[in-house]
Amino acid sequence: MNDLPDLSTFGRRIMIVGPTNAGKSTLAVAIGAKLGIPAQHVDLFRHAPRTDWVQRPDDEFEALHLAAIAEPEWVMDGNYSAIMPARLQRATGIISLDETLWRRYWRYFGRTLGERKAGALEGNRDSIKWAMIQWLWRTRRSGPKLRAMAEGTGLPVAVCRNERELDRLYRAWGLTLPLA
Template sequence: MASFPALETLGPRIMVLGPTNSGKSTLAAALGARLGIPSIHLDQFRHLPGTDWQQRPDADFFALHDEAIALPEWVMDGSYSRLMPQRLARTTGIIVLDDSLAVRTARYVRRTLGRQRAGGLEGNRDSIKWDMLAWLWKTRNKSQHARDLATRSGLPAVFCHDRRELDALYAAWGLARP
């Protein structure tokens, strides 16, 4: 059984990293509810509501991101490496999630079936896209990069490598899935 530090050791600004469909948004929502702080899903800033994941202009996305990281408390999920330096400068703790490509692909297919989910766009117009399936394949081994970033940061960090460890984290911290 994995051992986790107390949730409070991560501080008031927690960054949740990991590959696509590893459970980042669901965990961020659960942490935000448990801690009583905003959970911020960067995908919602990057993409326009009511669309099938149409991107916002970069300037608008960057402004939303920078406004959010200036808040005193947050749980923020998503990578967006171009904005990572300023986010990392404000972060007080990092959680890195991972899971197998097969599990993450299955999650992607399930989430497009129309149910509301944490981190989804307002209007919930999602569909299976070849570009996303290709992205899942391309990023299948990227979690090591996130783990390295978390380790190098010197910040308190927690790592969950699969669903079993993630379930243990939910239990250890008394989290409920939204």
């Protein structure tokens, strides 16, 4: 992470992108608390509550996403390339996270086997899934692509490539880790 822009330059509609388990949801909650704006998690639009991550129908997912981005202010974590263009049109700033694959696996197993993560489904019954283990592997190189997308928008961008840089961002912006 090079020069870190002040949080105030990101406006009131902030996107957080990055690979699965890079810390997006936790950061969204921390920024939302700091700025007093709603933290929105795209995973919660995609998956039905009180399930083991069962996907909603596409039209319902898209409608929930469109309603959320129409709001005047939000900090929203998640990718989902099919719906990202609409979010990019409304965003006023982007934070791009990345993390090593081993650390992302560590977070996945930790949140699934015990600690409740920010952005978890209401009444969620999570379990270790072979599909998620494979997804983490398949997306192991998605961080640079998402970072390039963010940097190409012309919006204010902050980039954290690892946990050390993310910790620096938390300190610089006076953010507090949310309680699980």
